[in-house]
Amino acid sequence: MRYGRTINVTMDKNQSCIRVLADEVQIQQCKENLEENKESFGKLSSILNLAGNEVRLKILYLLEQEGQLCPCDLSDILGMSIPAISQHIRKMKDRNIITGKRSGQTIFYAINEEHLELLKPLFQEITVGDKKEMI
Amino acid sequence: MRYGRTINVTMDKNQSCIRVLADEVQIQQCKENLEENKESFGKLSSILNLAGNEVRLKILYLLEQEGQLCPCDLSDILGMSIPAISQHIRKMKDRNIITGKRSGQTIFYAINEEHLELLKPLFQEITVGDKKEMI
DNA sequence: ACTGTATTTAAGTATTTGCTTAAATAATGA
């Protein structure tokens, strides 16, 4: 099914509104803008989707604060089962947000440099609260 | 079921690792840090969760760029059904990310000021790509 | 009051998510 204003309205029953006030040029420009940045939207939304889960947000925050942590530590800190943590880690590893370094039996995970720039401002939203209490 | 290192290991079969190397102090501090910022994590993750959907990210991006848009416009631009758009809008309205102003039959939605600060840096991730093409 | 337009809401559904438990891998040390 198609959506959006069409020249040939009779061709398909257009579900969209037919507001006269609609700015066709504006709408066309928006479409083009989205199309141009198609890839960016995919990438960004997938990262935000990962960070948009409270457990994963906490994991990312902790990794940023502590530098690196193992699934075992995270399980302790978050009070969750190791498999649950491991599956969250896998998602972030798969989308290249974090990387693990093995040290014996333990695997230490850390945030990939390239994503810190995007994530740091988000963490500040959290840490800002700390400062308020410290004053 | 409980997780995490315990003093009385015999009391419950502790699923957590029992690594000697674990830094108990570090872990305790992390726990406290999370507890202190409990509310922030909830709020932030719920916003990121909304932005972590490609359709909603695009809606937010468009609202920021254009100032305000109606469901009808968004339906056109994104090529999606009006109810689909409306339901995304509802979620964001419910969590106070956007607000609607009625003008006749049309309702124009815009991002709430208080959230722009958090969202703008994210949008830059997208717009940065534009500049590259303009040079 | 009636018609048409813009939007929302409701109900139904296929897919995804995030946990659980149990089993599989991988590395260490006796």
Add this chain to the structure above:
DNA sequence: TCATTATTTAAGCAAATACTTAAATACAGT
């Protein structure tokens, strides 16, 4: 080699998500 520890993977399942279609609501103009 065998037992222990750390982590991952697999299978199962309840809940959440994101769409669909159809119906309801709200407003405007005649």
